Amino acid sequence: MAKRTVPLVLLLLVVYGVCVPASAQVCRLLGQPALPLLSAQKDINIGAIFSFHRSALLKMHPFTSEPELDIMINKNFNLREFKFAQTLIFAIEEINNNTQLLPGVSLGYKIYDSCSSIALTILSGMALMNGYEETLSDTSCSRPPAVHAIVGESNSSPTIGLASLVGPFSLPVISHFATCACLSNRNIYPSFFRTIPSDYYQSRALAQLVKHFGWTWVGMVRSRSDYGNNGIAAFEEAAKQEGICIEYSEAIFKTDPQDQFLKTVEVIKKGTARVVLAFIALGDFVPLLKVISQHNITGIQWVGSESWITSRTLAETKEYRFLSGAVGFAIANAKLVGMREFLVNVHPDQEPNNELLKEFWETAFQCSFSNSGSGGCTGSERLAELQNEYTDVSELRIANKVYTAVYAIAHTLHNILKDIKSSTKSSKGERPTPQKVLEYIGGVKFTIKTGEEIFFDASGDPVARYDLVNWQPVQDGSLQFKNVGFYDSSLPSEQHLQVSQEHVLWAGDSGQLPVSVCSESCPPGTRKAVQKGRPVCCYDCIPCGEGEISNGTDSSDCFPCDLEYWSNESKDRCVLKVIEFLSYTEIMGMVLCIFSFIGVLLTTIVSFLFYLHKETPIVRANNSELSFLLLFSLTLCFLCSLTFIGQPTEWSCMLRHTAFGITFVLCISCVLGKTIVVLMAFKATLPGSNVMKWFGPLQHVVSLTLIQMIICVLWLTISPPFPYMNLSYYRERIILECNVGSALGFWAVLGYTGLLSILCFVLAFLARKLPDNFNEAKFITFSMLIFCAVWLTFIPAYVSSPGKFTVAVEIFAILASSFGLLFCIFSPKCYIILLKPEKNTKKQMMGKSSPKTL
Structure with a gap:
């Protein structure tokens, strides 16, 4: 069976070759070429x-x-x-x-x-x-x-x-x-x-142009094609880098139904952006322009791409006069010699x-x-007469x-x-x-006859060069293209865009630059806070906090001032902080100075009064030497308060604390001496007793004061006080104060003074039952009670008082304790000297009365 099949196939092939026409054996194109x-x-x-x-x-x-x-x-x-x-x-x-x-x-x-x-x-x-x-033959491929x-x-x-x-x-x-x-x-x-040039460059050029004019809020219309989609995508990327936000982006195509164009027009009408970028092909733009002209939309600043920005058809159509003021990049213009003659010589008779x-x-x-009648072409028409x-x-x-x-x-x-x-x-x-x-x-x-050098880069693109074109009206009602700048990518980046803004005519034939922003610029002293759910160009202006500034418009953040600076009222500049210290020129300083001088004056008057009556019994009976030394020390106490007023310096800081410590110890030592003198006068009754010899007033005053002086010398040697700018207590001002240096030294001085005060108070309290006519122990007790109360109150007040009030509290404590000692110890004696001279006799001083309880 297989042997019979082979001759049968050969027979069929021969019959096919004889019966099929020769033309059918050639490859033939299906359809029409x-x-x-x-x-x-x-x-x-x-x-x-x-x-x-x-x-x-x-x-x-x-x-x-x-x-x-x-x-x-x-x-x-x-x-x-x-x-x-x-x-x-x-x-x-x-x-x-x-x-x-x-x-x-x-x-x-x-x-x-x-x-x-x-x-x-x-x-x-x-x-x-x-x-x-x-048809294709064997020679077709060669x-x-x-x-x-x-x-x-x-x-x-x-x-x-x-x-x-x-x-x-x-x-x-x-x-x-x-x-x-x-x-x-x-x-x-x-x-x-x-x-x-590629739209890669045009899109970036448009983004730089929009940024150059300060437009951060724009609408966009594009062609629904590769040209529009890719162009706008590149623009959006560049716009994001420039800080430009897009309110809407509509896409259209020339074959869209009328409803689509109406929808786009409604978006433009409802939008708040006053600038619209049309990155759109000319064929897609014309149907949209027709709808816009029907709705009479004006006041829009149009920014165009090279596709339509030099379209003579649009410029010569009066219905599109709302495009007046449009700006956009166009390919650089050129003049081709002989071009017009060639164009007008075209005629159907040629072919x-x-x-x-x-x-x-x-x-x-x-x-x-x-049409052979009216409206028919004769061929005799002349293109040269057309425009x-x-x-x-x-x-x-x-x-x-x-x-x-x-x-x-x-x-x-x-x-x-x-x-x-x-x-x-x-x-x-x-x-x-x-x-x-x-x-x-x-x-x-190569270089063409227009003078432009032509070559391609690795991507097959030429160098990007654009003219910046502005649509400006002419007398016949049409619009002309006026060059107002250029963009050249071959120049350094900061020179890519060059604009002659003074020659630009804006939308509505206005010379005023349109404003298209979602939010007004934030002035200096504020920062931008983006509104929730909206683009970054939509923001609120938040004032900078205390101690922060922004010195430029549209700052995205506020910046803290340096430690020694503070923001001014408008929060746009850092100024030196106010330096605070207790000054002689301010009211509080003046008041304290007045009280200090009053204390010195009263002490001087008492001293003068005592000097005039130094031979009287009341002065002699209370150890006149200690009284005068006490008055001298009180004068120093009143004067040392003045060292706490004024701008702290290295010397004033050392002086104020040491002078305070030494003068007060001298003062307390004198009071203590008076108390001991009273006690010894009544308790040391044995004949030939040497107690008063060893516990004389001069010896214990000198020895007690010397101890305080040694403490102060050690303090000043190891870690002396120094002027210090306190930046931590107040944010808005600097407190210029004296740092005590060694806290141990400071509290040692105060502690020693306090110890003597307590000792004096205890001894005076013990001497309160001695005969009244001679005894001044109860007055010393009251004075020391006031002294201790003042300084015990001073400690929490000193720690909690801010700034210059710390110094004021310390001065007040010095003055209050000094006045307490002055009045409690010396006012009774002055009263007797001036108003009760009959009591200022030896008999009256030596008389005894029954003791009274305190």
Whole structure:
């Protein structure tokens, strides 16, 4: 059975070869080939894809029958894209007439229409790679490539599709208007180049521009496409670094229903941002502008991307006058000599069978070749008499990028042919290939006749240079583009953006810079506190705390002053803290000085009175030497209080405490001596007793005072008092005080004084029952009681009193105890001397009365 099967198969093959026509054995293209709308076949050809029509309707295939050419072209003809195509042809003809560039080689072109459609762009790209022959033969693979490079497309999304398609085949694509930063990824788009800067730079330039004008609260409208999405994403990243917040971000596309545009307009109307960034393709922007004009929305400061900011169509439409004052970055303008003459010489008669030229003519002159009556095209119309987007050569910003792309390909081809000619290894008849063009174009560097130097970086991008354009009205009611600055990424970072702000006209034809912030700037002395649930640009201004400042606007934090400084009332500057000490010039200091001098005066008066009556019994009976020494010590006590007033210095700090300790011990020693004298006079009654000799007043006063002096010397030697700036007690001021140095020395002086006071009080208390006429023990007891009470009260008051009040308390204790001693001991004697002289007799002094209990 198997043996019979083999001859049967061979027989079938022979029958198939005889019966099937020869034409069926050749590979044939299914469907109809895509043909270029404009073409000229030459030695080396360049492909190009432009959007001659704004949209196309593609029919869905049912896959039940052979597909037909069913593209329904929208008759919305794009004059700007047609101008790009003519610029490409102009550049090619200029190169072909140049004997220095590509001598002996002529360039041709094949230009396709993508109708702004990604699908048609890919279809056109496949046609440019494969050619458009209906059949393939054995020689098809060995023929020269259809094109060596492709120029286009104008929009980012179609260009992404095109670059993805031809990249694996190493066919270079050079775009003149696709700015999406995503196209710089060499891993995904290895054969893509462009003559227009990437949106990576434009987005950062726009963020710097917005920040430059102080706008921190902006709204955004973008195209729902790769161009808009990637551009806004890059802007948001840069805006975040610049401290700019976005209130809303709306996405639209030209094919969206009317409700979507109405929704976007409502968002703009309700928004509080006065600045709106439109990172949007021109075709997507026009439908939105129509709705905005219907709602009469004005007062918006528009910031535009390069896609529409130099659109002559928008500028010349009076309904869009609300765009007056718009600012944005545009590609640097250029002047191409001979360009206008070339453009106005285009005529349908040049290619009578070319429907594209006829459609262009009908659009330019608003006529029709199919209409022979009024409104019909005659062909005698003159483009030179028109003034529209096509004939205007004052704005050749993007057209110049088409021109540059052609020259980049030409210079690359020139370098390849030059190397082939000079190489000994190259075979005869070797021609450039797309792969060679891709290899060489990355290193091409040349200067075009406009003076601009052209080269590509590692990502296939040129140097980013932009003009800052401002829309300003002219007398005919239209708007003109005025350059008010530039952005150049090749300059140092601080010089990237240059703005002539005095030449800018803002929204509403105002010379006043618009304000667009979520919250007003926080003045110096406050800090920003972000409102909960809102962007960081929405904040409240919180005053700085005590001792903190912010010396700039919109400070995010308050900064503490140094220890010796404090914030002023407005919290915007640190000032030296107020230095506090008890001064002679202030009221409290004056009052204490007055009391001190009163004490000295009273003591002096008593001394003078005692001196005048020194021979009287009452003065002599109470040991006049001790009385005068006590009065002298009280004078010193009153005077030593003055050393506590005034700014503390090193000497005053040492003087005040030692003088206080020594004078008070001297004073207490005198009082103690008086008490001992009284006791010894009545207790030491044995004949020949030497008690008074050994316990004489001078001896014990000197010895007791000497002990205090030794304590003070040790104190001053080991750790003396010193002036000290107390920064811890008060935050807002400095207390200048005397630090005691050695706390042990300080409390030793006070303790010794207190010990003598207690001893004196005890002895005086024991002597209270001695005869009244001679005995002054009870007065000493009262004086020491007052003295001890004052100083016992002084200790907690001294510890708890703040600042200069500590010194005041100490002075008060000195004065109060001194006055207590003065009045309690000497006022009774003065009373007798002055008012009861009859009692100032020896008999009265020697008389005894019954003792009284205390």
